[in-house]
Amino acid sequence: MSLLVVGTVAFDAIETPFGKTDKIVGGAASYIALAASYFTQNMHLVSVIGDDFPQDFLNTLSSQGVNLDGLQIKKGEKSFFWSGKYHNDLNTRDTLDTQLNVLADFKPVVPAAAQECEFLMLGNLVPAVQMSVINQMSKRPKLIVLDTMNFWMDVAMDDLKKTIAMIDVLTINDSEARQLSGEYSLVKAAQKILAMGPKALVIKKGEHGALLFNKDEVFFAPALPLEEVFDPTGAGDSFAGGFIGYLASTRDISFDNMKRAIIYGSAMASFTVERFGTERLIGLKKSNVSERVREFIELVQFDIELN
């Protein structure tokens, strides 16, 4: 049930219709690790930061059970920084600034203890970098989940396809699924993408929920309708963290268990969007998570008897 999380640990500056932040902690791996930590405490993180990063947040990760031996801290360099502004509908955003800094020449090094992990979550990164992590594992993990984005489809499609061929579960959003497959229908898109290698595909639709496909089955989970959606940043990564964290904790990678993992992932995402950045993912209780999952059950439960 050991889990290796690879991805960015970074600074974000975010503007939503409800307010704006200065530089706060963000990055895919921050959200993934925090969300997963509510399910498994046997977790390694591989990432890179500058020496400008707050020790407080690293302490938080450690206290949530995340092993930081694979976190490179580059002396005299700055952490990755992203700044963005959400439109009024919160579904679209503009990137205002991207400073790669330490990420420009990031070469992940997986510590020996982490090379044995049974579960591997590859957050959004250059596809070649994601592949280099897979190649460092001492044995093929039981499950490899990969998240990516449209940018890599534009500039590194060949590398991306090679990497996708090596994994088990791909998580992308609906427009990315359409771009990757060239199909408008998500049902057709899913079949084309599954033919590229993965055994399962998760299509994230933000406030409209998520779809899980394998070759023969499909499952849909809604997003929880919330009174306040404050900041969507990190929702997809929190989803991925809850998803793989639950799978790692149960060690069951059947389609039925992936359905449950989707619900737990959706629950973690529903917390994240209630505050700026990672704030809401810190200090949750297990009972908060169960309560949120109960709301999902009530939201979709119906009872029809067919003859």
Place this chain on the structure above:
Amino acid sequence: MSLLVVGTVAFDAIETPFGKTDKIVGGAASYIALAASYFTQNMHLVSVIGDDFPQDFLNTLSSQGVNLDGLQIKKGEKSFFWSGKYHNDLNTRDTLDTQLNVLADFKPVVPAAAQECEFLMLGNLVPAVQMSVINQMSKRPKLIVLDTMNFWMDVAMDDLKKTIAMIDVLTINDSEARQLSGEYSLVKAAQKILAMGPKALVIKKGEHGALLFNKDEVFFAPALPLEEVFDPTGAGDSFAGGFIGYLASTRDISFDNMKRAIIYGSAMASFTVERFGTERLIGLKKSNVSERVREFIELVQFDIELN
């Protein structure tokens, strides 16, 4: 279990990325009545057409059990005509042409037998016209469902609010719920709209499913992911027809039964979008409907045991 359906019976000319039609049969009440006819055969239709309308379609309605005594046929006049073109994403469309024709001075007259109906479905029309139907009922129906659109919020908001105050269930889409309430959050929007009078609110989200709210509960049903979505025209009306048809056939207006009605409504909508116009709604078998509902159950079913 008697049902009165009021709304347009009309011609549409539709262009989608997959093809275009000349004038074909459309109109809210056509879709509603056809969809509802798979659940109840005790149905009256109140609408208006010109003498240019195909008798074939009227015969189809009759054979599906729809009483046409309330259908006004205006000699020498033309039926309502709408023409539209869908964008590539099928979620948005431009109206190319609207010819009100007989609809311009439509005054619905509810026949005596239909005034007693226990269930009343008011398809999208001028709010004052919808209200005039309610006022013609000899006794207050057990359930009144009303569909409307953003256009009436722009030009007849006062009349619309007066009409909404008289009904039980309002069906609108997500952007209309936001416009009507002035709230972005659909949870907050729902509470404001329910305070206007209706006991329940259905928010239709097209390919993203539908939400059902009452004051204390919320239910979500996805749309079925389909290989081919051909023409979204009439999906919302088919949904409404399945919804009220199921409620009328069971005579149970509890929240739990409304959940089932939402699933049956979604099933009917999933047929409609597979072909142009009303084509797919004609000649279905009950077993086709059950099979589609079974797909919904499989799509959302998961099993989590919480302690």
